[in-house]
Amino acid sequence: MTAWSLLLPLVILVAGVPLTLAFRKKRKLQSALALGLMLAALGFTLGLLRTILKTGQPVTVQMGLWQAPFGITLTADPLSVFMVLMSQTVLSAGLLYSLGSTEKVVHYPTYFPLFLALAAGLTGAFLTGDLFNLFVFAEIIVISGAVLTAIADDTYGVEAAFKYFYISTLAATFFLLGIGSLYVAHGTLNLADLASRIASDPSAPLTTAGMAFLTATFLIKSAAFPFHFWQPDFHAAAPTPVSAMLSSLVVKVGVYAFFRLTTLLFPETQLLKTLLVIIGVAGVLYGGFGAAGTHNVKRMLAYSTLAQIGFILVGIGWGTPLSLAAALVFTFNHALIKAAMLMLAGAVASRAAVKSASFEAVVGVGKYHPWAGVLFLLGGMALAGIPPLNGFTGKLMIFWSGVEAGQYIPLLIIGVASIVTLTYVIRSFVRIWFEPNPRVKEKAGDRLLAPALLVLLSLLLGIWAEPLVSLAQVTAAWLGDPALYIAAILR
C-alpha cells in the first residue's frame, strides 16, 4: 500500500502521455483529461507528504523487487517530496493557463501529451534514487521542453530550441562521463550505496573527476552564471505556459542535484560548496544587471531567474541547516512567483497590438486591465522580497543564515544586488500600466485565472509562512545527516 502511495504520482503522469495522445482528436476532452490527471497526481503527492511526515521515514520502492544496490530505487524522502510538491503545484497552474491561452500552440494535438511528459520527467527526476535513472528523466525533461519550444508561435522558437537542445545534449554526455567515472571508482550507481562507498573511500581514483563532471552538468542544467548563455533566449522564445514551467521548474533539477551532491554524495568536499557560493554571487550580480538592461519582459524575467538561482546556490554553498532551509524556502517561493510573473507577462503580450513581449509592444497595454496590474505588482514585490509576500520569507532566511555563518562579503554583494530587482520590476510595471500608448485598444487575451491563483498562494504563504518554513526545516534537518538516507534505503 505504501509503495503505491509513492508510485501513483509518477505512474499517473507517465500513463497520461499515451492516454492524452489517444484523445488527440477531441481537444476539450484531452485538455480536461490532462488537467484532471495532473491534479490527481498532486493530490497523491500531498498524501505521500502526509505519510512521510507522520512516520518520519521515507517511502522506498525497489523496482522489480531487486534489493537496493542492485535494482533501481525510487525514494520519496523529504527533499524529493518537497520538490515534487513544488513542481506539481506549478505544473497544475501551467495546465490551467494552457486551457485559457490564445496561442496557436495549445491547439497542437501533441501539446498536452508533451506537457505531461515534462511533468512526468520532473516528478521522476526528483523521486529517483539512482544516478543513471536521473540521467534518463533529465533527458525526458530536455526533449519534451525542447519540442514544446520548437512548436512555439514565436518564429525564433526553433532556433532557441536548437540552442537549448544542443547544449543540453552536450551536458548529458558529461553527465554520462561523470556516471562512468563514479561507476569505475565505486562500482555502484545507487545514490545511497554510492554515498556510503564514497564516505568509506573518498580518495578512490576518478572520484574527483566524477564530481567535476557532475558539477559541470548541473551548472548547465540550472543555468548558473557562466553556463547561462542559452537560458534567456530559450525562456523568452517558449510559449508562455511552457516558459513559465521552464524558468521556474526545469532549472530546479540542477538545484535539486546540488542539494544531493553537497549533502549526500560529497558532504566533506569544501571546494564544491565554495564554488557554489562564488558562482551564486556572480549569478546574482550578473542576472540582476542583465535583467535591468533588457528590452523584453519575458527576457527580463529569464535574467531574473539567473539571479534567483544564484541566491539558492549561495544558500546551498553555505551548507548550514538554516541556510539549507532558506534555500529550500527560496526554491519553492521562486517557483510560484516566477511562474506567475511569466504568465502575467505572456497575458499582457497576448493583449498587445503586435503579439510580442518586448517593451515597445507592451507599453501602455495595461490601461484596460487594472487587475492584471495589481497581480503584476504583487508578484514583482514578491520577487524583490517585500513583506507581506512570500519572497520576503526566503530572502530574510538567506540573509539571516549568512549573518549566522559569518559570511559578510557575499552577503553584502547579494544584498546590494537584490535592490536591483526592485528597480527593474517597478520600471516594467510603470511602463506597462502607466505610460500612455495611443495604439493600445481593448483586446481579449489569455485568461488570468492561473497567475491569479499563484499570486494568491504567494500572498498566503507570505502571511502564513509557518507550514512551508517548518517543512523546509524538517527537510534541512533530514539533509544534515546522510546516514539516515543511506540507512533508509540499504536497510
Next chain:
Amino acid sequence: MNLLTSLAIGILFAAGIYQILRRNLIRAAIGLVLISNAVNLFLFSAGAYTGIEAAYSTATRQVSDPLPQALVLTAIVISMGGFAFVLSLLYVISTRYKTSDSDEVKGLKN
C-alpha cells in the same frame, strides 16, 4: 588492448570537440554524435576488462560486468532520438536561413 581502446576513445572525443568548435551547424551536429559515441565507448570500457566471459555464460571464469552494457544501450537509444531531433531542427533552420553557418543564423540577436 587497454591502451589502444583508451587512445581510440580519446581521439574520437578530440575529433568531436574539434567539430563542435566549427562554425558549420551540420559539422557541429556530427561532432555531437562523435562525442556521444566516445562517451558510450568510455562507459562500455568501464565494465569491459574486469572479466573475459559474457555474463550469461555458465563457465566458471570471471564474468564481465553487464551493467555498463545496459547503460550504453539506454544511452544509445536516447542519443539516437536526440540526434534525429537535432537534424530535424537543423532542416527547419537551414531552409529558413538558406545557410548552415552559425554566424548567419542570428534571429535571436535582435
